[in-house]
Every structure is written in structure tokens, then in C-alpha cells.
Amino acid sequence: MLAYIIRRIVQSVLVMLAVALVSFALFRYVGDPIYAMVGQETSLEDRAALRDSLGLNDPFVVQFARFVGNAVQGEFGISYRLQQPVMELILSRLPATLELALISGMAAFVFGVAAGVYTALRRRGALSTAIMTVSLIGVSLPTFLIGVLLIWVFAVELQWLPSFGRGDTVTLPWGWETGFLTQSGRASLILPAITLGLYQMTLIMRLVRAEMLEVLRTDYIKFARARGLSNRAVHFGHALKNTMVPVITITGLQLGSIIAFAIITETVFQWPGVGALFINSVRVVDVPVMSAYLVLIALIFVVINLIVDLLYYAVDPRLRVERGGVRH
Amino acid sequence: MQDTKPRGRLFRIWDSDVAASFRRSPVAIVSGLVALVIVLAAVFAPWIAPTNPYDPSSLNLMDGFTPPMQPNAFTGNSYLMGTDNQGRDVFSTILYGARISLFVGVSAVLLAMVLGISAGLVAGYRGGWVDAVLMRVADVQLSFPSILIALLIFGVARGIIPPTQREAMAIWVLIVAIGLSDWVQFARVVRGATMVEKGKEYVQAARVIGVTPLRILIRHILPNVMGPVLVIATISVALAIIAEATLSFLGVGVPPTQPSLGTLIRIGQQFLFSGEWWILLFPAVTLLALALSVNLLGDWLRDALNPRLR
Amino acid sequence: MTKPLLSVRDLVVEFPTRRGTLRALDGVSFDIAPGEVLGMVGESGAGKSITGAAIIGLIEPPGRIASGEVWLGDTRIDQLSPEAMRRVRGRRIGMVFQDPLTSLNPLYTIARQLTETIRTHMDASEGEARARAIALLDRVGIPAAARRIDDYPHHFSGGMRQRVVIALALAAEPELVIADEPTTALDVSVQAQIIDVLKEICAERGASVMLITHDMGVIAETADRVAVLYAGRMAEIGPVRDVILQPRHPYTAGLMGSIPTLEHAADRLVQIPGAMPRLDAIPAGCAFNPRCTQVMDRCLRDRPALRPVAPHHASACWLVDDKGAHHG
Numbered sequence: 014m015l016a017y018i019i020r021r022i023v024q025s026v027l028v029m030l031a032v033a034l035v036s037f038a039l040f041r042y043v044g045d046p047i048y049a050m051v052g053q054e055t056s057l058e059d060r061a062a063l064r065d066s067l068g069l070n071d072p073f074v075v076q077f078a079r080f081v082g083n084a085v086q087g088e089f090g091i092s093y094r095l096q097q098p099v100m101e102l103i104l105s106r107l108p109a110t111l112e113l114a115l116i117s118g119m120a121a122f123v124f125g126v127a128a129g130v131y132t133a134l135r136r137r138g139a140l141s142t143a144i145m146t147v148s149l150i151g152v153s154l155p156t157f158l159i160g161v162l163l164i165w166v167f168a169v170e171l172q173w174l175p176s177f178g179r180g181d182t183v184t185l186p187w188g189w190e191t192g193f194l195t196q197s198g199r200a201s202l203i204l205p206a207i208t209l210g211l212y213q214m215t216l217i218m219r220l221v222r223a224e225m226l227e228v229l230r231t232d233y234i235k236f237a238r239a240r241g242l243s244n245r246a247v248h249f250g251h252a253l254k255n256t257m258v259p260v261i262t263i264t265g266l267q268l269g270s271i272i273a274f275a276i277i278t279e280t281v282f283q284w285p286g287v288g289a290l291f292i293n294s295v296r297v298v299d300v301p302v303m304s305a306y307l308v309l310i311a312l313i314f315v316v317i318n319l320i321v322d323l324l325y326y327a328v329d330p331r332l333r334v335e336r337g338g339v340r341h
Numbered sequence: 342m343q344d345t346k347p348r349g350r351l352f353r354i355w356d357s358d359v360a361a362s363f364r365r366s367p368v369a370i371v372s373g374l375v376a377l378v379i380v381l382a383a384v385f386a387p388w389i390a391p392t393n394p395y396d397p398s399s400l401n402l403m404d405g406f407t408p409p410m411q412p413n414a415f416t417g418n419s420y421l422m423g424t425d426n427q428g429r430d431v432f433s434t435i436l437y438g439a440r441i442s443l444f445v446g447v448s449a450v451l452l453a454m455v456l457g458i459s460a461g462l463v464a465g466y467r468g469g470w471v472d473a474v475l476m477r478v479a480d481v482q483l484s485f486p487s488i489l490i491a492l493l494i495f496g497v498a499r500g501i502i503p504p505t506q507r508e509a510m511a512i513w514v515l516i517v518a519i520g521l522s523d524w525v526q527f528a529r530v531v532r533g534a535t536m537v538e539k540g541k542e543y544v545q546a547a548r549v550i551g552v553t554p555l556r557i558l559i560r561h562i563l564p565n566v567m568g569p570v571l572v573i574a575t576i577s578v579a580l581a582i583i584a585e586a587t588l589s590f591l592g593v594g595v596p597p598t599q600p601s602l603g604t605l606i607r608i609g610q611q612f613l614f615s616g617e618w619w620i621l622l623f624p625a626v627t628l629l630a631l632a633l634s635v636n637l638l639g640d641w642l643r644d645a646l647n648p649r650l651r
Numbered sequence: 652m653t654k655p656l657l658s659v660r661d662l663v664v665e666f667p668t669r670r671g672t673l674r675a676l677d678g679v680s681f682d683i684a685p686g687e688v689l690g691m692v693g694e695s696g697a698g699k700s701i702t703g704a705a706i707i708g709l710i711e712p713p714g715r716i717a718s719g720e721v722w723l724g725d726t727r728i729d730q731l732s733p734e735a736m737r738r739v740r741g742r743r744i745g746m747v748f749q750d751p752l753t754s755l756n757p758l759y760t761i762a763r764q765l766t767e768t769i770r771t772h773m774d775a776s777e778g779e780a781r782a783r784a785i786a787l788l789d790r791v792g793i794p795a796a797a798r799r800i801d802d803y804p805h806h807f808s809g810g811m812r813q814r815v816v817i818a819l820a821l822a823a824e825p826e827l828v829i830a831d832e833p834t835t836a837l838d839v840s841v842q843a844q845i846i847d848v849l850k851e852i853c854a855e856r857g858a859s860v861m862l863i864t865h866d867m868g869v870i871a872e873t874a875d876r877v878a879v880l881y882a883g884r885m886a887e888i889g890p891v892r893d894v895i896l897q898p899r900h901p902y903t904a905g906l907m908g909s910i911p912t913l914e915h916a917a918d919r920l921v922q923i924p925g926a927m928p929r930l931d932a933i934p935a936g937c938a939f940n941p942r943c944t945q946v947m948d949r950c951l952r953d954r955p956a957l958r959p960v961a962p963h964h965a966s967a968c969w970l971v972d973d974k975g976a977h978h979g
């Protein structure tokens with residue numbers, strides 16, 4: 014178990030280093046770090062001197078090591094566009110993104126699993142057919158279009174819910190700005206959360222359905238039925254647990270992509286999160302923010318991956334014997 | 342003998358099961374028709390569209406905000422799908438927009454296909470470190486959503502290309518960004534199939550008689566993986582069209598002078614609150630119809646080529 | 652003969668397909684007496700497993716019992732409600748499947764699967780159920796049962812798992828055990844042990860066994876009577892000794908030729924030419940007529956009924972005349 018965890022952590026660190034390399038190349042060669050620091054009137058000599066003093070003429074490896082060292086301490090330089098430390102910018106917007114991702118992720122998981130199980134058990138029912146048809150449209154509908162259509166119906170026509178922003182927020186003692194505690198904060202969350210979660214929900218639903226149908230065909234399910242176990246025990250005791258093993262892995266990965274997909278949702282709803290920050294930075298090639306965002310997203314992915322693997326390990330007793338062979 | 346096996350098999354699949362399954366599937370027929378109509382309308386847009394929305398001389402600002410199928414209050418002109426704020430005929434902008442969306446989508450998938458197939462063939466045939474490196478890159482890339490990869494590539498390209506060239510290059514940047522974000526699936530399928538085929542006797546025999554590896558790859562292995570590649574390509578076109586629309590909607594896609602369906606939706610969204618719903622609705626419906634029909638075609642194709650998965 | 656425990660009368664099982672309805676079982680009748688072991692033989696696709704599934708009420712949809720009756724003691728069980736049938740399964744009829752590697756749920760311990768089955772059918776506390784489960788495992792020959800009960804299925808070898816499966820099938824003390832090819836997936840060296848365990852325990856408890864197999868050797872050693880199925884129809888049924896020594900159906904005679912024994916050297920290994928017809932292409936008259944070496948005009952025209960040829964011995968062949976004499 015311990016050896017397995019250590020191996021997975023080493024792998025994660027390697028992935029992070031690879032991403033850091035890309036991020037560093039972006040930071041160093043696409044953007045010009047000097048550009049952010051000096052005005053138009055600075056002379057070429059001064060620029061060269063600054064370049065030297067910042068170590069930009071040092072060997073690649075030295076610069077990369079310095080970049081990694083700084084990154085570990087959360088130091089990603091100054092945003093070209095906003096002239097503020099990048100880490101400060103990201104940290105101030107992170108709560109908005111995380112709250113949105115958390116709510117839509119949970120909703121996607123709960124409804125996705127429920128709908129998947131239902132459509133697998135009532136394969137030929139009218140409701141199942143309806144759910145499957147809607148899900149097919151859901152997969153084909155681009156996220157931004159879902160958002161725009163939701164705004165149209167619920168904000169413009171019905172005027173039930175706000176169409177943009179986070180509503181009122183409350184700053185918690187440790188500096189976390191939350192929208193959960195106010196009426197308008199919660200109302201503002203609904204449409205973005207649906208927009209962000211819908212696609213993931215359809216994916217989870219289709220996955221659960223496919224896995225469950227597969228599991229229901231297995232011998233151990235037939236044997237469980239042949240022993241006279243109740244439908245409830247067969248479906249929710251035996252079948253569901255086996256279904257969830259692969260579902261957990263993929264759902265975990267989905268959680269990471271929710272944070273990345275938040276870019277789109279945040280743009281549609283003018284949600285003040287990291288995704289909106291990133292897209293605005295891409296538009297004006299604000300390289301420090303771009304490279305920091307890349308590292309941040311990669312970190313979230315890697316951590317989620319790690320947790321998912323450990324969870325998988327906990328759920329499936331077979332893996333405990335195989336001494337954690339690497340699966341991918 | 343060299344060609345009969347692969348081509349014969351493909352032909353037989355096409356001749357029997359696939360064609361028959363198409364005739365039997367109403368979903369496939371309807372989506373095929375919808376996709377065909379949109380593609381034809383887009384390709385022949387200059388001849389079909391009532392106006393050229395990007396020719397300033399044909400625009401009349403007085404025509405702005407005409408609702409669909411109703412005469413304009415000032416000019417008396419009536420348009421099938423109404424006009425936008427600048428008096429452009431929405432129907433015409435959709436035709437031209439779909440043209441750009443399709444061009445970007447199809448080109449990006451072609452790029453992804455060429456890259457993915459080449460990488461897959463090389464990785465599968467050579468094995469060893471080439472394979473290890475390519476597949477590691479693929480793994481890492483696959484764990485990130487492709488829209489994020491496309492955004493990054495787009496951002497990098499913007500940083501490299503001088504600002505004066507950005508507008509002109511935007512479409513190509515977009516194609517490269519989407520294409521590079523989507524090669525992995527092709528590579529994986531082709532690699533797997535190549536590794537299987539490589540061990541077979543006919544490839545060994547071809548090698549023994551001195552046929553070059555490139556020729557073996559192209560003539561013998563490639564035809565055998567065309568089925569799955571076709572399925573992935575179809576679904577990828579739908580995804581690429583959506584990716585293009587998303588990027589354009591986010592304002593990092595095609596320039597406003599060459600609006601795609603995504604750009605049109607972005608523009609239409611601004612008029613939602615003032616009540617000019619048609620500027621948004623028609624492009625949105627077109628995008629949905631296009632993406633959904635291509636997606637359904639891909640789904641059907643996968644089932645038809647692979648009945649086991651049903 | 653005493654009153655049968657199981658009585659199957661004119662059972663017809665149909666599978667509707669796009670190309671018409673297939674008859675997987677066509678008018679099968681037989682009885683099993685209390686404590687008796689009935690062997691059921693035939694090639695794959697002859698309808699052996701379908702017969703088992705029909706009795707226990709687990710035919711895969713869209714297959715269904717089209718007509719006929721299944722009686723267990725005084726209860727007609729082919730028309731029971733799903734809930735009533737569930738209470739029969741495991742409690743009154745136990746089932747052992749072919750592949751022990753896939754019959755057990757990989758995510759649950761043996762203990763959990765056993766106690767769950769016991770507690771579904773019997774009034775027992777968790778502790779009582781566990782004690783019973785350990786006794787059962789011990790009885791089927793699992794060494795150190797009290798310790799191994801908390802292991803997962805993958806900790807056991809194939810033969811051991813099949814012992815666990817037998818324990819599970821017998822957990823609620825059923826009167827009838829249907830064993831569907833219980834040894835086919837096992838190593839030859841453990842096949843005999845598994846059959847012995849099954850036979851011993853059932854004999855000890857007075858349970859009847861319906862042993863489905865395509866291995867005449869197993870039948871010869873284990874069964875009291877044997878039923879021979881061909882293309883969903885009963886070809887011959889009778890005491891094992893009589894059927895083996897004096898088969899009254901050319902198909903049975905051919906099958907007998909396929910048991911290699913020490914007494915009968917290789918010249919007795921007769922292969923039946925041809926293959927069993929597909930269910931959608933069963934010929935008119937006797938289903939065996941294309942392969943029969945003694946085929947007559949009548950066989951192509953009329954379907955022979957199952958008629959007595961000797962005490963307790965019946966055959967469906969025109970070679971047997973109405974008085975039961977055999978012109979072969």
C-alpha cells in the first residue's frame with residue numbers, strides 16, 4: 014500500500030515537472046518578462062541590465078530551476094494586464110470557481126448516477142427513453158449555448174434568476190469569499206451550476222448506464238438472483254457497487270475538467286472566477302497569468318487523479334493483492 | 342494478392358451491413374439529410390444567400406433589427422430570419438457562418454487525423470522509446486480537456502504572431518489549435534491496430550521480400566484501421582465544430598470580420614435583453630442541428646461498424 | 652415411483668427475434684423424484700441450460716415460457732409472481748453455475764455473500780448466519796473455514812471457489828439443486844472432487860439434483876437417471892444404466908460412442924456426423940433426421956413423441972414401435 018502511494022506520488026511529481034516545463038517555456042519565450050516591468054521609455058541598455066540582474070541570461074536549466082522554485086512558493090510574477098501579482102489575482106478568484114465547480118460537480122454526480130441507474134434498470138420505459146434522448150442532445154449542445162439558452166429562458170423571459178455575477182458575497186474569517194450565505198449568492202449560482210454540470214451529468218449518466226447494463230449481465234448477478242436475493246439487494250447491493258468502481262475513476266477525472274470547463278461558463282455568466290481571468294489573459298496574451306493557470310489546473314488534475322486512484326484502491330479489494338499494479 | 346484483403350473487406354462492409362443499417366435507421370437517415378442540407382447550403386452560400394452580408398455596399402442600416410418574415414418599418418424589406426443591428430440578413434450570415442464553422446471544423450479534424458494516424462503508425466510500428474514518448478505525451482494531453490489545450494495553443498500562437506498579422510492568421514491558428522488538441526484518439530486507435538497487424542504473416546512476408554516500412558504501413562496496415570478512424574473522425578468533426586463555436590464565442594476564435602456560427606451567437610446574445618431574439622436563435626439552432634446530426638451520424642456509424650457494442 | 656419433487660410438463664420456451672420466434676425448448680417433460688440425481692445431457696444449444704433457467708424462472712428476456720407447466724411439489728411455479736418466485740429461488744431450488752471465477756461478486760467477502768443469502772431466506776441473526784456459513788464452508792471442504800470466510804473471492808482457487816458456490820447454493824437448504832455444467836470450467840484434477848462434494852451433501856440432506864452437463868462420463872458416475880435433449884426436444888430419458896447400455900435413440904447411441912472408457916477401446920469412439928441444426932432451421936419430422944444413420948421416410952414427415960420403451964425408459968424415435976420393441 015505504502016509503496017503504491019509513493020510510486021503514484023513520484024509519478025504525479027513527474028507530470029507536474031513536465032507541465033512546469035511547458036509553463037516555463039511559455040513564460041520565458043512567448044512573453045517577455047521585461048515588458049511587464051518597465052515603461053515604454055526605458056532604454057535598451059537599461060533593459061539589458063535588468064535582463065542580466067533578473068538572471069534571464071542564465072543557462073536554461075538554472076532558469077527553469079528558479080521558475081520551479083518560485084512556482085512552489087506561489088510566485089508567478091506580475092500580470093501584464095492588471096499589474097498585480099499573479100498569485101494574488103488567482104487566489105482572490107479561486108473561491109468563486111471552486112464553489113461553482115463543487116456545486117455543479119456534486120449535482121452532476123448525484124443526478125447522473127441516479128439517472129444512469131434508473132435508465133439501466135428500466136431499459137425500455139418511456140421515461141428512460143426520454144432521458145436518453147435528452148442526454149444525446151445534451152452531449153451535442155455546446156456548454157456556452159446551454160448557458161445562453163438558460164439565461165434567455167430563466168433570466169430574460171421568466172426573470173426568475175439573475176443572469177450574471179455572483180450576487181452578494183460574504184467574506185469568511187480566513188479570507189474566503191463565499192456566495193453560499195446570501196439569498197442572491199445562492200440564486201446566482203443556480204444557472205451557472207446547471208450550465209457547467211449538465212454536460213458532465215450526461216457523461217456520468219451514460220457511463221453509469223453502460224457499466225450497469227454490463228454488470229447486470231454478469232454471472233455473479235445471475236447467481237445472486239438465483240439465490241433469491243431481493244431486487245433491491247441485487248441492484249443496489251451487488252450491481253451498483255461493481256458499477257461504481259470504473260465510474261469513480263472517470264467521474265474523478267470529470268471533476269478536473271469541470272474546473273477547466275468553468276472557463277466557458279464563467280465567461281457566459283460573467284462569473285468572477287479564475288476561468289474568466291484566464292480567458293481575458295489569453296485575449297491579450299498576459300503570459301504570466303496563462304502559465305500560472307496552467308500549473309494550477311495541472312496541480313488540481315494531478316491531485317484529483319491521485320485521490321481517485323487511492324479511492325479506487327480502497328473500493329476494489331482485488332487491487333490490494335496485486336500490490337497496486339499501475340493501471341491506465 | 343496484396344490489395345485484395347483490406348480493400349475487399351472494406352468494400353464488403355460498405356456493401357452489406359453499413360448500407361443496410363443506414364436504410365433501416367430513421368435516425369441515421371434524418372441526421373444524414375440534415376447534415377447534408379447544412380453542408381450543401383454552406384458550400385454554396387455565395388449562390389444561395391440572398392445577400393452578401395459582408396459586402397458593405399449591400400447593407401442598409403435602416404434595415405436593422407427587422408423581425409423575421411415581417412416588413413421593415415422604414416424600408417418595407419422582409420427577411421426570412423430577420424436582420425441584425427447592422428441590417429445584415431440573418432439567413433445569409435448563417436450560411437456564411439456555417440461555411441466558416443465547417444471549414445474550420447473539417448480542416449482541424451483533417452489535421453488531427455494526419456497527425457494522429459502518423460503518430461499512431463510510427464508508435465505502433467517502431468515501438469520502443471518512440472512509442473513510449475508519444476504515448477506518454479498522449480496520456481498527459483488526454484487528461485486535460487481539449488478546449489483548454491486549444492486555448493493554450495491559441496494563446497501561444499497569439500504571443501508569437503505579430504499583432505498586425507493576427508487577424509489574417511486567426512482562422513489558421515484556430516485550425517491548428519483545435520487540430521493539435523484532438524490527435525490523441527486517432528493515434529491510440531491506429532497504434533493499437535498497427536501493433537496487432539504488425540505481427541501478422543502478410544506484414545512479415547512483405548517485410549521479407551523487401552517492401553519498405555512506409556509502404557507496408559500505408560498499403561497494408563492503414564486500410565485495416567479505416568473503420569474506427571472514420572467513426573472517430575465523424576464524431577471529431579462534431580466536436581471540432583463545437584470547439585470552434587466555443588472559442589469564437591469566447592472571443593478568441595475567428596475575427597469578427599469573418600463570423601462563424603459561434604461569433605453569430607456571441608453577437609446575438611447581446612440583443613437578448615432588448616428582445617431581438619432572432620439574431621441569437623437562428624444561428625443557435627443551426628449550430629445545434631449541425632452538431633447533433635453529425636454526432637448522431639457518428640454514433641450510428643460506430644454501431645453499424647461494430648455491432649458488438651450495441 | 653413416489654410423488655415427484657419436480658415435474659415439468661410440455662415445457663415450451665420461445666425467443667422472439669426479428670426473424671421470427673425461435674423455440675429453444677419444444678414440449679419437454681420430465682420428473683425428478685425426491686433425493687434423485689437426474690443428469691441432463693446434450694450438445695451445446697440443445698436447451699439444457701434453458702431448461703434449468705426456465706425452472707428457476709430466470710430466462711433472459713425476451714425469452715419466455717410459452718406453454719407448459721412446472722410443478723415443485725404441490726406448487727405450480729411457472730406462473731408465480733416475481734416476488735413469490737424469488738422466495739422459491741435459493742430457498743427451495745438452489746443453482747450452481749458453470750464458472751466459479753465469475754459466479755461470485757468480486758467486491759464482497761465470502762462471509763457477506765453467504766450471510767446475505769442465509770438471512771434472505773431464514774430467520775437468523777447476523778451471528779447465527781455467520782456460524783451457519785462457517786459450518787457450510789467447512790462441510791464443502793474449505794480448510795480453515797472460520798478464518799477464510801472473511802476473504803474475497805479472488806483469494807480462492809477455481810476449485811475452492813466452486814466449493815464456495817456450492818455452499819451458497821445450499822445455504823438455505825433447498826430441496827432441489829440445479830447444477831449447470833458445474834465442472835466444465837475447472838481443472839480436470841478437481842472436477843471429480845467437486846462432483847463428489849455436491850453429490851454427498853445433497854444425498855445427506857435428501858436434496859434432488861438436476862445435473863446439466865455435456866459429459867456422459869460424469870452422468871454415468873453420478874446420476875440415477877438421464878435425460879437426453881436434442882434441439883430443444885427430449886430424445887430419450889431413463890435410468891442411467893439402461894440408457895447407456897441399451898440406448899433406444901440413435902442420437903443417444905451416438906453420444907454413448909463419445910465416452911472413452913477403459914473397457915471400450917478407441918473403436919467405440921464414434922463421431923456423430925454433421926451438427927445440430929440451428930433453432931431457426933429445425934427440419935420437419937424428427938429433428939435428428941439429417942444426421943441419423945437409420946433415417947426412414949416417416950422420420951422426415953412426422954415428429955416422434957416420447958414413448959415408453961421399457962419400465963421408466965422412454966424414447967422419441969420411430970424405430971421404437973408402439974409396443975416398445977426396438978427395431979434397430
